[in-house]
Amino acid sequence: MANILQFFMAPDDEVAFFRHLERHVLEVYPRRVPPDWVPFRANPDNISRLPEEDLYLVASEIGPAMVDKVKRGPDKGFWRIDEVRSPVIFIERSRRNEEGELLSGKMWVELEVTSQTGRRDAAPDKFRRLYMEVEEFVKKTFRRGDPKDFFVGNRAARLCKEGLVLRDSAFRGGTVVPHK
Numbered sequence: 001m002a003n004i005l006q007f008f009m010a011p012d013d014e015v016a017f018f019r020h021l022e023r024h025v026l027e028v029y030p031r032r033v034p035p036d037w038v039p040f041r042a043n044p045d046n047i048s049r050l051p052e053e054d055l056y057l058v059a060s061e062i063g064p065a066m067v068d069k070v071k072r073g074p075d076k077g078f079w080r081i082d083e084v085r086s087p088v089i090f091i092e093r094s095r096r097n098e099e100g101e102l103l104s105g106k107m108w109v110e111l112e113v114t115s116q117t118g119r120r121d122a123a124p125d126k127f128r129r130l131y132m133e134v135e136e137f138v139k140k141t142f143r144r145g146d147p148k149d150f151f152v153g154n155r156a157a158r159l160c161k162e163g164l165v166l167r168d169s170a171f172r173g174g175t176v177v178p179h180k
Contacts, residue, residue: 006106007104008150008152008156008166015044018046026042028040028055059088063124065088092169107135111127152166
């Protein structure tokens with residue numbers, strides 16, 4: 001079963017998050033990788049270069065990203081990262097919708113052996129520790145949301161007090177408020 005962490009990050013929260021990630025060697029890839037993609041380090045200086053919605057953080061010191069070429073469909077010719085066999089953290093970024101509400105994002109990683117994913121070996125301990133450290137950073141520095149499945153960045157919580165609506169990005173998702 002995958003480890004999933006749902007959050008709300010305002011741009012300032014994203015800067016703090018990437019400042020924390022700077023200590024690790026994590027390379028950024030988009031969800032569908034163009035053949036000419038040049039990866040770059042995950043740090044606050046490169047936030048403007050991040051893909052708009054979804055991205056992968058590849059722990060390249062631990063292992064390479066396993067990729068497959070997409071052979072059909074609108075993404076034909078692009079590369080797809082195998083999330084199960086590769087040491088990657090998938091991040092869906094928080095973004096605003098048409099009404100100006102901040103939609104939730106999530107961080108997802110596969111660490112365990114499961115029959116559903118076909119993973120035969122557990123993730124390396126070094127990668128497991130890296131992810132747990134990143135998850136712990138979010139849990140310690142972000143506020144709990146109500147409902148409790150969400151974590152709200154400090155700046156997003158302040159914006160919520162000023163009237164910003166935090167909305168779950170799931171279909172017909174409800175609103176979330178920071179726990180007091």
